Each structure stands twice: as C-alpha cells, then as structure tokens.
Amino acid sequence: AQTVTQSQPEMSVQEAETVTLSCTYDTSENNYYLFWYKQPPSRQMILVIRQEAYKQQNATENRFSVNFQKAAKSFSLKISDSQLGDTAMYFCAFIITQGGSEKLVFGKGTKLTVNP
Amino acid sequence: NAGVTQTPKFQVLKTGQSMTLQCAQDMNHEYMSWYRQDPGMGLRLIHYSVGAGITDQGEVPNGYNVSRSTTEDFPLRLLSAAPSQTSVYFCASGSSGDAAKGEQFFGPGTRLTVL
Numbered sequence: 001a002q003t004v005t006q007s008q009p010e011m012s013v014q015e016a017e018t019v020t021l022s023c024t025y026d027t028s029e030n031n032y033y034l035f036w037y038k039q040p041p042s043r044q045m046i047l048v049i050r051q052e053a054y055k056q057q058n059a060t061e062n063r064f065s066v067n068f069q070k071a072a073k074s075f076s077l078k079i080s081d082s083q084l085g086d087t088a089m090y091f092c093a094f095i096i097t098q099g100g101s102e103k104l105v106f107g108k109g110t111k112l113t114v115n116p
Numbered sequence: 117n118a119g120v121t122q123t124p125k126f127q128v129l130k131t132g133q134s135m136t137l138q139c140a141q142d143m144n145h146e147y148m149s150w151y152r153q154d155p156g157m158g159l160r161l162i163h164y165s166v167g168a169g170i171t172d173q174g175e176v177p178n179g180y181n182v183s184r185s186t187t188e189d190f191p192l193r194l195l196s197a198a199p200s201q202t203s204v205y206f207c208a209s210g211s212s213g214d215a216a217k218g219e220q221f222f223g224p225g226t227r228l229t230v231l
Contacts, residue, residue: 004158009156042224043204043224043225044222044224044225045159045206045208045222046222047219047220050219091158091159103161103164103174103175104149104159104161104220105161105175106151106158106159106160107158108156108157108158109158
C-alpha cells in the first residue's frame, strides 16, 4: 500500500524559532513527487514546497525547507524564523500512480500553532 | 483569473436529499478533482478527471457521481445524502503535467452537513 504518515497531530513553536514537521511515506516506485501543503484557518489549501525524488538536493522555498531521506522514506519540513501567519494545518502529500493515472495522497496533517 | 470557484460555501441537507456541488476553473486546466476532508483524516480523493468526457474514481467514490462535459466545470453530485457524507469538500485543478506533479490549485471548499 502507498501511504503517507504524519506522526505529530499537533505542534507548537514560539515566534522566530525553528520547527520541524515529520512525514514518512511508503512506496515501491523509484520516481515520484512529495509535497507539503498548508491549510490556514481560512481552509484554503496552499502548496508550500515540492520535492522530486530523483533530485538529491533538498528543496527550499524562503523560510521553508525539507530534509528528504529517500532510503529512509522520510520527508520532513523545516520552518525557520516562524511567524504568526504560519499557524495552520500542514499536510504531507505524495503522488501515486494507479491504473495509469496519478493521484495525490495526503497524510492526516499536523496542526502547527505559532505562539507570540 | 478567478482560479477555482466552488458553490455553495455552506449547505445543510436532510438524509435522502440530493444536491450538486459546483466547481469551475478558468485556467484551462485539464485535470480536476474532488476531495473530502474529515477531522483527523486528511484529504481523500473522491473522483477526478483528466479532461472533458473522462472521469475516474478515487479512494472514496461511493455515494458520489461526477461528469465533465466541459473543461471548465466539474460538478459533484450526491444522489441520496447520508450523514456519513457530512464533510468539507474541496475541488482542485491543474494542468496535466503539473497536476501529475501534485501542483493543484484548490477551491475555497464547501462545508456540507447532512442531518
């Protein structure tokens, strides 16, 4: 089965500090894509960062970066200099291929609270 | 561009009623999809479409129908609503190449309650 697991239902961090959200996944494929989506209280789903499995270099988007460990099937998100606006649900997601079509599979999410 | 729009934003139904959740996008995306979000469950794929006239089932398709007569619209129909379908529904779209890479644009969601 191809699954995404987020083991931290909730986390909190002080403003300006760094926090890391964990994600593990399971797949037998060699080439795939991994993502982190953010869902603030407005419910809007926003793509934060994307990692292509064939790239060894970890993806970075401003204050957001990932630690991609392909052999361990681990894909954690690091948020540096946390801001109050980072308060949101964060979902790890993964592309799977079934029946010739690609489908996005989400983890159950981590609720992050940034405290002033 | 309006992006991905969903109507209505909120809806309350009684068990057995039918309704259609509307989804439209103005980005000429080939790929469109419907997800439901339940507490503690993340987002789960209901149905998706890779182009006009082509639809397929996702992870949780039972109780839902879809059609794709135009590139812009992808309505989700509940034929006989059940309390288990109480959820927040998201529509998303992407270009074929980007959608395959997970880059989908999401609508604002519809909160549905079935009594």
